[in-house]
Amino acid sequence: MEGFAGGALAAEVSLAGGLGFIGGTTDLAPELELAASIISKDVSFAQHTEKTFPIGVGFLTFITDIEKVLPVLGKWKPKVVWLFAAKEVRDYQTWAERIREVTNGESQIWLQLGSVAVALEVLKTARPDVIVAQGSDAGGHGFDRGAGIISLTPEMRDNMNDSGFENVPIVAAGGIADGRGVAAALTLGAEGVVMGTRFLASEEIRIPDGNYRQAILQGKDGGQYTVRSNIFDKLRGPSIWPTGYNGRAVVSTSYREFLEGVSVEDLRKRTKEAEGGSKKDYGVQGRSAVWAGAGVGLVNKVQSAREIVIEVRESAVKILELVRSRI
Amino acid sequence: MEGFAGGALAAEVSLAGGLGFIGGTTDLAPELELAASIISKDVSFAQHTEKTFPIGVGFLTFITDIEKVLPVLGKWKPKVVWLFAAKEVRDYQTWAERIREVTNGESQIWLQLGSVAVALEVLKTARPDVIVAQGSDAGGHGFDRGAGIISLTPEMRDNMNDSGFENVPIVAAGGIADGRGVAAALTLGAEGVVMGTRFLASEEIRIPDGNYRQAILQGKDGGQYTVRSNIFDKLRGPSIWPTGYNGRAVVSTSYREFLEGVSVEDLRKRTKEAEGGSKKDYGVQGRSAVWAGAGVGLVNKVQSAREIVIEVRESAVKILELVRSRI
Numbered sequence: 001m002e003g004f005a006g007g008a009l010a011a012e013v014s015l016a017g018g019l020g021f022i023g024g025t026t027d028l029a030p031e032l033e034l035a036a037s038i039i040s041k042d043v044s045f046a047q048h049t050e051k052t053f054p055i056g057v058g059f060l061t062f063i064t065d066i067e068k069v070l071p072v073l074g075k076w077k078p079k080v081v082w083l084f085a086a087k088e089v090r091d092y093q094t095w096a097e098r099i100r101e102v103t104n105g106e107s108q109i110w111l112q113l114g115s116v117a118v119a120l121e122v123l124k125t126a127r128p129d130v131i132v133a134q135g136s137d138a139g140g141h142g143f144d145r146g147a148g149i150i151s152l153t154p155e156m157r158d159n160m161n162d163s164g165f166e167n168v169p170i171v172a173a174g175g176i177a178d179g180r181g182v183a184a185a186l187t188l189g190a191e192g193v194v195m196g197t198r199f200l201a202s203e204e205i206r207i208p209d210g211n212y213r214q215a216i217l218q219g220k221d222g223g224q225y226t227v228r229s230n231i232f233d234k235l236r237g238p239s240i241w242p243t244g245y246n247g248r249a250v251v252s253t254s255y256r257e258f259l260e261g262v263s264v265e266d267l268r269k270r271t272k273e274a275e276g277g278s279k280k281d282y283g284v285q286g287r288s289a290v291w292a293g294a295g296v297g298l299v300n301k302v303q304s305a306r307e308i309v310i311e312v313r314e315s316a317v318k319i320l321e322l323v324r325s326r327i
Numbered sequence: 328m329e330g331f332a333g334g335a336l337a338a339e340v341s342l343a344g345g346l347g348f349i350g351g352t353t354d355l356a357p358e359l360e361l362a363a364s365i366i367s368k369d370v371s372f373a374q375h376t377e378k379t380f381p382i383g384v385g386f387l388t389f390i391t392d393i394e395k396v397l398p399v400l401g402k403w404k405p406k407v408v409w410l411f412a413a414k415e416v417r418d419y420q421t422w423a424e425r426i427r428e429v430t431n432g433e434s435q436i437w438l439q440l441g442s443v444a445v446a447l448e449v450l451k452t453a454r455p456d457v458i459v460a461q462g463s464d465a466g467g468h469g470f471d472r473g474a475g476i477i478s479l480t481p482e483m484r485d486n487m488n489d490s491g492f493e494n495v496p497i498v499a500a501g502g503i504a505d506g507r508g509v510a511a512a513l514t515l516g517a518e519g520v521v522m523g524t525r526f527l528a529s530e531e532i533r534i535p536d537g538n539y540r541q542a543i544l545q546g547k548d549g550g551q552y553t554v555r556s557n558i559f560d561k562l563r564g565p566s567i568w569p570t571g572y573n574g575r576a577v578v579s580t581s582y583r584e585f586l587e588g589v590s591v592e593d594l595r596k597r598t599k600e601a602e603g604g605s606k607k608d609y610g611v612q613g614r615s616a617v618w619a620g621a622g623v624g625l626v627n628k629v630q631s632a633r634e635i636v637i638e639v640r641e642s643a644v645k646i647l648e649l650v651r652s653r654i
Contacts, residue, residue, distance in 0.1 A: 116548040116624065136463065136550065137475045147550025147621035148464045148475025150502035150511060155549060155624040175477035184477060184511035186650045221443040222482060223463065223474025294474035297443065297482040320651045323513045327644055 001140070001196055002060065007034030009204040009305055010055045015042055016309035021056040021082060026068045028057060032076050051106045056080035060141075061095055062087045062242050074102035082132065084112040085141065087242045092126035112173065114143035114152065116159050123165045130169050131156065132194060136228065137175025137248075139197045139293030144230065144246040149174050149185060157189035175222075177295030179315025183323070186316070195312070197293040202305040210279040212290055215250055218283075219296035225284075226296060227251050231258045232289040235271040250290040252283075328467070328523055329387065334361030336531040336632055337382045342369055343636035348383040348409060353395045355384060359403050378433045383407035387468075388422055389414045389569050401429035409459065411439040412468065414569045419453035439500065441470035443483050450492045457496050458483065459521060463555065464502025464575075466524045466620030471557065471573040476501050476512060484516035502549075504622030506642025510650075513643070522639070524620040529632040539609040539617055542577055546623035552611075553623060554578050558585045559616040562598040577609075577617040 001023035010020030011034070022031045035055050039045045045054065057078045059069065062085050073081060081099050086092050096109045108129035113119050119131050133156050134142050135149035146152065149172045156170055172185035173194035185193045199205055200216045207213050219225045230246040233239035235254055249255075254267050262270075267287075274280070274287040282290045303311070328350035337347030338361070349358045362382050366372045372381065384405045386396065389412050400408060408426050413419050423436045435456035440446050446458050460483050461469050462476035473479065476499045483497055499512035500521035512520045526532055527543045534540050546552045557573040560566035562581055576582075581594055589597075594614075601607070601614040609617045630638070 115551050117551065135475060135477065137478050145551060145554055148462060148477055148502055150462065150475055150477055150508055151464050151504070151549050151621040151625070154505065154507045155547075155622075158625070159547075175475055177478070178481065180481045180515050181477055183514035183650075186654070187510035187514060187646050188507050220482075220486075222478050223470075224442050224444065224472060227472060294478040295482075298478070298485070317654055319514050320647065320654065323510075324647045324651045327513070327647065 001058070001199075004200070004205055004207065006206050007031035007055075008038060009199060009202060009206075011035040011038035012204050012305035013199075013309055014054045015039060015045065016306040017313070018309045019054070019056055019079065020305070021058050021080070024057075024059045024064060026065060028069060028072045032057075032072070032078070050079075052077045052079040052103075054079050056082055056110075058082040058084065060085045061091055063240065066095060066098060070098060070102050073099055073107065077103045077106050080108045080110050080130075082110040082112065085242065085245060089118060089121060090125065092122050092128075096126040096128065110171070114146035116152075116156050119156055120159060120163055123160065123163070123168060128168070130171055131160070132171045132173050133190070135172070135174030137294035138173055139226065139248045139296070140291035141241065141245055141247045142174070142228070144228070144244055149176075149188060149190070153185065153188035153190050175293055175295045177293070177298035179312050179317075180319055181295065182312055182316035183319045186320070197296050198299050198308055198312070199305060200292065201299045201302050202308055203302060204305045208280065208282065210282055211286070212282040213302070215282045215284065215286070215290045216292055216296060216299055217301070219250065219292060219299070222294040222297035225250060226292050226294055227255060229255060229258070231255060231264070231267070232291075234264050235267055235287065235289065237268065247289070247291060248293060250282075250284060250292055250296075252286050252288075252290070254287045254289075328385070328526075331527070331532055331534065333533050334358035334382075335365060336526060336529060336533075338362040338365035339531050339632035340526075340636055341381045342366060342372065343633040344640070345636045346381070346383055346406065347632070348385050348407070351384075351386045351391060353392060355396060355399045359384075359399070359405070377406075379404045379406040379430075381406050383409055383437075385409040385411065387412045388418055390567065393422060393425060397425060397429050400426055400434065404430045404433050407435045407437050407457075409437040409439065412569065412572060416445060416448060417452065419449050419455075423453040423455065437498070441473035441479065443479070443486050446483055447486060447490055450487065450490070450495060455495070457498055458487070459498045459500050460517070462499070462501030464621035465500055466553065466575045466623070467618035468568065468572055468574045469501070469555070471555070471571055476503075476515060476517070480512065480515035480517050502620055502622045504620070504625035506639050506644075506646055508622065509639055509643035510646045513647070524623050525626050525635060525639070526632060527619065528626045528629050529635055530629060531632045535607065535609065537606040537609055538613070540629070542609045542611065542613070542617045543619055543623060543626055544628070546577065546619060546626070549621040549624035552577060553619050553621055554582060556582060556585070558582060558591070558594070561591050562594055562614065562616065564595065574616070574618060575620060577611060577619055577623075579611060579613050579615075579617070581614045581616075
């Protein structure tokens with residue numbers, strides 16, 4: 001959610017009882033200040049006495065200069081620092097140690113992973129407070145091979161329990177867009193969930209000009225409307241991503257032409273040409289990537305972040321009650 | 328589950344209160360007779376007065392000669408006839424009509440699909456009694472593009488409700504291997520679930536000689552241990568599957584070499600050579616396909632089919648109670 005999830009969205013999610021995240025950026029301070037200005041207006045938060053700031057921040061570790069962000073983390077002590085996409089698994093340990101140093105161990109470390117084996121490895125080295133289990137239905141960047149949360153979450157939970165990490169919670173990510181997905185994640189063994197795509201239809205999201213949001217709201221049949229591929233990272237030049245990652249985005253003209261055998265070079269030319277116009281075209285007929293998860297078909301209206309959090313939470317409880325009463 | 332799920336497995340699943348299926352074969356009668364011989368020993372089933380036989384049968388419609396199976400269906404009236412992988416979507420209508428004709432409309436028609444749009448189409452034409460929503464975590468053959476059941480099930484449910492098909496149940500398939508998966512599927516809007524991979528570790532399954540079962544039991548990190556690809560269908564000759572399908576199988580030597588750029592022709596030669604030996608090698612180091620879902624990491628012991636059904640059902644109820652009590 002880099003560039004999309006700023007201080008306003010994060011603040012509103014936290015005010016509604018969730019935990020809002022600011023998407024990875026090295027220009028973090030202005031976003032935290034924006035979040036603070038919103039949160040401080042709320043009486044309960046203005047009086048809050050926790051040692052951490054009630055907002056999370058996320059980083060793509062492979063492209064983030066740790067030296068640039070550590071001072072901000074030290075000053076603000078965000079409740080959670082979420083790390084994703086390390087070039088090497090061992091980098092998580094360095095990051096975790098440095099962050100704990102500057103935050104006096106008060107900021108939690110969350111690591112987003114898609115493999116049981118990697119989870120068991122980092123639990124012993126980086127010692128994260130939470131594992132974010134990212135399934136293959138997730139929008140935007142993720143792992144180019146892996147299971148959906150339906151299989152990933154319970155297998156990760158069992159293996160963590162067996163290895164003495166029964167106290168480390170799992171938060172499930174990927175394909176969850178409403179209360180039903182939340183209820184499902186909880187039964188699978190997650191303690192919480194991450195939602196990204198649903199917030200692309202929030203009022204507070206920073207969304208590119210043009211028809212990006214329209215492409216989200218119009219999405220139907222999410223598993224057909226979106227696809228995982230590494231072509232989306234190559235449309236503006238060589239991919240900067242480490243091996244093992246790709247991204248889920250809307251099936252676009254670029255993707256269709258890629259399937260038809262158009263060369264990456266030609267796709268780049270065509271994308272550059274298209275993006276040279278007054279507005280980028282983000283639709284199904286467009287060339288620019290629209291990152292979205294397989295749950296996009298469940299996202300049909302714009303709401304405030306607060307409404308989304310409250311609606312999803314209430315609906316999850318109702319569904320669990322309903323299903324329990326039926327069986 | 329063609330070739331794997333015979334009459335003995337199907338009978339035991341039904342005796343345990345599930346609905347057992349015989350996997351697609353044109354030599355159906357002996358399997359139904361085997362199932363009948365087992366079921367008839369159970370007092371409650373011996374006295375059962377339903378018009379249908381309490382077993383389901385499944386067909387891959389693109390390779391099944393409908394004329395060969397219709398007489399058997401007419402004679403036995405299986406409770407459910409499950410259709411998958413039609414060459415053209417409209418073929419489902421022909422199949423459904425002919426089956427209803429020979430069974431006096433008494434056998435239910437289930438259609439296995441992975442797209443919301445296709446579901447809405449067939450509901451109007453073939454008029455299935457149930458939609459099997461197959462997600463991308465499913466083992467064996469499935470759709471080469473699509474969502475996991477975490478997104479697919481609720482979106483399908485919403486759209487079916489909006490189109491007047493609120494009374495047609497969804498059964499979820501793909502990645503479910505224990506009670507947690509069942510509980511999750513129910514909260515997502517499914518009325519039931521399908522399990523395949525879990526039954527590869529049942530006592531009653533017909534599993535190839537050699538280390539096929541070992542490859543299932545040893546599987547860890549299901550999303551890494553298995554992968555969706557169409558290469559598995561090409562190892563013994565050209566794929567016979569229609570466009571739009573591929574299969575999830577264990578990451579094998581064949582698959583790794585495919586990634587390394589070994590030609591399909593060479594892979595075929597090597598597979599033929601390997602399979603010419605006394606036993607096929609089905610392990611991670613093998614060349615023959617081991618079909619398995621992303622939930623394979625949750626399958627760790629051999630049990631009777633009856634034990635599996637009872638354990639999964641009881642565990643699903645417990646989990647729903649536990650999660651409900653926690654929130």
